[in-house]
Amino acid sequence: MQVLPSIDLLAEAQLDEQIQYSQDVQTLNTSATAVLLTGATGFLGAYLLHDLLRMTHVTVYCLVRCADNATGLQRLQAHLQTLDLAIDWQRVVIVKGDLALPLFGLSAEDYQQLADKIQLIYHNGAQVNALRPYSALKPTNVLGTQTILQFASLLRVKPVQFVSTVAVFFSPAHRGQLLETTEPDGQQLQGGYRQSKWVAERLVQQAQARGLPTVIYRAGRLVGHSQTGAHGNLNDLFCLVLKACLLLGSYPNVDTYLNLTPIDYVSQGLVQLSQQNTSIGQTFHILNPNNISWLEMMGLLADLGYCLKPLTYADWLQAVAEEAAQSPKESIFNLLRFLLRNSAFFTDTPLFNVTQTTAQLAPLGLTCPPINAERMRIYLHYLQKIGFIPALVS
Numbered sequence: 001m002q003v004l005p006s007i008d009l010l011a012e013a014q015l016d017e018q019i020q021y022s023q024d025v026q027t028l029n030t031s032a033t034a035v036l037l038t039g040a041t042g043f044l045g046a047y048l049l050h051d052l053l054r055m056t057h058v059t060v061y062c063l064v065r066c067a068d069n070a071t072g073l074q075r076l077q078a079h080l081q082t083l084d085l086a087i088d089w090q091r092v093v094i095v096k097g098d099l100a101l102p103l104f105g106l107s108a109e110d111y112q113q114l115a116d117k118i119q120l121i122y123h124n125g126a127q128v129n130a131l132r133p134y135s136a137l138k139p140t141n142v143l144g145t146q147t148i149l150q151f152a153s154l155l156r157v158k159p160v161q162f163v164s165t166v167a168v169f170f171s172p173a174h175r176g177q178l179l180e181t182t183e184p185d186g187q188q189l190q191g192g193y194r195q196s197k198w199v200a201e202r203l204v205q206q207a208q209a210r211g212l213p214t215v216i217y218r219a220g221r222l223v224g225h226s227q228t229g230a231h232g233n234l235n236d237l238f239c240l241v242l243k244a245c246l247l248l249g250s251y252p253n254v255d256t257y258l259n260l261t262p263i264d265y266v267s268q269g270l271v272q273l274s275q276q277n278t279s280i281g282q283t284f285h286i287l288n289p290n291n292i293s294w295l296e297m298m299g300l301l302a303d304l305g306y307c308l309k310p311l312t313y314a315d316w317l318q319a320v321a322e323e324a325a326q327s328p329k330e331s332i333f334n335l336l337r338f339l340l341r342n343s344a345f346f347t348d349t350p351l352f353n354v355t356q357t358t359a360q361l362a363p364l365g366l367t368c369p370p371i372n373a374e375r376m377r378i379y380l381h382y383l384q385k386i387g388f389i390p391a392l393v394s
Contacts, residue, residue, distance in 0.1 A: 007134055007195060009186045009187070009189070009195055009198060009199055010186070010187075012138075012142065012199045013186075013198075013199040013202035013203060013206075014206075015146065015149065015203045015206040015207060015210075016146060016150065018150075019146075019149055019150045019153055019207065019210070020153060020210060020211075021152075021153050021157050021207070021210050021211035021212045022153075022157070027159070027213065027277050027280075028120070028159045028161075028213055028215070028274060028275070028276070028277050028279065028280060029119050029120045029158075029159050029213075030274075030275045030276075030277065032058060032119035032120040033057065033058055033059060033119065034058060034059050034061060034117050034118055034119050034120075035052065035058045035059075035060055035061065035118065035119065035120040035121065035122060036060075036061045036063065036095075036114075036118045036120075036121045036122070036151075036158075037049060037052065037060050037061065037062050037063070037122045037124065038062075038063045038099060038121075038122070038123050038124055038125030038144075038148070039123075039124035039125030039126060039163070040060075040062040040063075040064065040076055040079075040124075041064060041065075041075060041076060041079050042124070042125070042128070042232070042233075043222060043231075043232035043233040043263065044124060044163065044219065044222060044263065044266060044267060045124045045125070046079055046080050046083055046085060046232060047083075047085070047225075047263050047264060047266075047267035048122060048124055048267050048270065048271065049062065049076075049080070049085075049087065049092070050080070050085045050087050050267070051267045051268050051270075051271045052122070052271055053087045053088055053091055053092075054087075055268070055271050055272070055275075056271070056275070058091070058120075059091045059092075059093060060091060060092055060093070061093045061094075061095050061114070061117070061118060062076060062092060062093070062094055062095065063095045063097045063098075063099065063104060063125065064076060064094055064095065064096065064097070065096075065097070065098050066094070066096050067096075068096060069094040069095075069096055072094040072096055073089075073092075073094045076092070076094065077089070079232075082230075082232070083225075083230045083232055084228055084230050085230075095114060099125050099139075099140045099143075099144030099147065099148075100127075100139035100140040100143065100144055102147065103147070104147065104151075111151075112154065112155075114151075115151060115154035115155050115158075116155055118151075118158055119156070119158060120158055120159055120161070121148060121151070121152055121158050121159070121160045121161065122161045122163075122274070123145065123148045123160055123161065123162050123163065124163040125140070125144065126140060126141045126144075126163075126196075126197070126200075127140040127141055127193075128193060129192075129193060130191065130193055130237075130339060131338070131339075132192050132193070133192040134192040134195045134196055135192070136192060137192045137193055137196040138196060138199075141193075141196035141197060141199075141200055142196050142199050142200055142203070145162075145200040145203050145204065146203055148160060149203060149204065149207045149212065152207070152212055153212070157211070157212060157213070159212070159213035159214065159215075159280075160204065160207070160212060160213075160214045160215075161214075161215050161217065161270070161274045162200070162201070162204045162214060162215065162216050162217065163217050163219065163270070164197050164200065164201050164216055164217065164218045164219075165193075165194075165197050165218055165219055165220070166218045166219070166220045166285060166287065166350075166352055167191075167193065167194045167197065168184040168186070168189070168194060168197055168198045168201060168218070169182075169184050169350050169352075170189070170191075170194055170349065170350070171184075171185060171186075171187075171188040171189040171190065171194075173185035173187065173188045173189075174350050175350065176350070176351065177350075177351045177352070177353050178350050178351065178352050178353060179353045179355075179356075180218075180282070180283050180284060180285050180353065180354070180355075180356045180357065181283070181356075184198055184201070186198040186199070186202075201216060204216060208281055213280045213281075214280070214281065215273065215274060215279045215280065215281070215282055215283075215284070216282075216283040216284070217270050217273070217283075217284050217286055218283065218284065218285050218286070218287075219261070219266050219286055219287070220259050220261055220285075220286075220287045220288075220352070221236070221237075221238055221258065221259060221260055221261065222236070222261055222262075222263050222266060223238065223260045223261065223262055223263065223371075223379065224262065224263060224378070224379050224382055225262060225263055225264045226262035226264055226265065226369035226375060226378070227264070227378070228378070228382065229378040229379045229380075229381060229382030229383070230263075230382060231263075231379070231382065231383070232263075234388055235335075237336075237339055237340075237345050238258070238260065238345075239383075239388070240332050240335065240336045240339070241336065241340075241345065242383075242389070243332060243383075243388060243389050244320060244323075244332060244333065244336055245298075245301075245308055246306065246308075246389050246390060247323075247389075247390065248316075248319050248320070248323065249307075249308055249309060250308055250309040250310070250311045250316060250319060251298050251308045251309075251310060251311070251316065252294075252310075252311060252312070252313040252316040252317075252346060253295070253310035253311060253312060253313070254294055254295075254313050254346050255293070255294070255295065256293070256294045256346055256347070257291040257292065257293045257294065258291065258292055258293075258294060258297065259287055259288055259291050259292075259349075259352070260288060260292065260371050261286065261287050261288040261368065262288075262368065262369050262375075264369075265286070265288075265366070265367075265368045265369060266286045268366055269284075269286045269357070269361050269366055270284075270286060272361060272364050272366060273286075273357075273360060273361070276360065278360075279360075282356070284356065284357045284360075285352050285353070285354045285356075285357055286354075286357055287352055287354050287357075287368075288368045288370075288371065289354050289358055289368060290368075290370060290371075291351075292371045294346075297371075297376075298310075300372070300373050300376045301376070303373055304373065304376060304377055304380065304392070305392050306392065313346060317337075317340065320333055320336055320337050320340070321337055324336075324337045380392075
């Protein structure tokens, strides 16, 4: 990971002292009829919108960056259509706003009116970019979270369901198995996105200590829907590496593992947990309880008919570099070459214990679909259908 200028993250992670919660609320307000959802135009956000409408009776107010509400609705509808998600649009309200702006960019009157309607908040919105520094991501990811926590205090206390990432643990300070109760150490954390999410988590924890009911959900590497294969983030490093392997006809012969979690399991699990008052104050790792080795993944591809040649990691990187030199600057090979220089994708990453999460979800009938040959067939078929990867030549 590229070393960026040192930032005092503890100093950054200070919730405004004026944000206080007057009521002693010990419920997540599971009977709420109006909820605010941020980040609905993202991959996980689209599924959260779908599952909130399918699994509860709420009306969902979606904060969307747009020129006007009509444009925002069109943007959101187009996004869900690409993922084959059908929802009841009569229960969706577009709120033209921006997490990076004070009061979400709303007038004081509109901000108060929105606060009067909302009873529960799902804060999923964030700027996800592995290349940008903390300073560039702070307005949306940190200050936006602070605005959410201030908004949660207005008129009535609004519990906050906060979506974070296991990437807050990707630092030299963490090795071995990590529990859901393990506190991430931000002092050695590098990378603006990871740093911004660590700071945002600390803000949420401080709000919880002041009386706001909160739940933190950490997601990992998301993959497509377990039944349809639909994937909403094709710039994810896993998708890029997979595509590069298929285009090059080779793969790095590296003994490592991956944790890949189908998006529907994460979304449904989050909605289920958010409806349990026992979740207050807890942190959940909504991850696949079973890792898959990289070489096992390559074996699944071989079983499906993809004949890829194993190379040493150095030789495979050289193949990527040679392809990048002959490709446009915006090609996946140039992007991948940069990302792999600044990523731990093929190096040791922490092992995450998900016992607490699976123990609460299993009685609700929700288990994580395995990443097996059938799942990979579904994923590859979808990626072929949309033209992201080449079709298999018989």
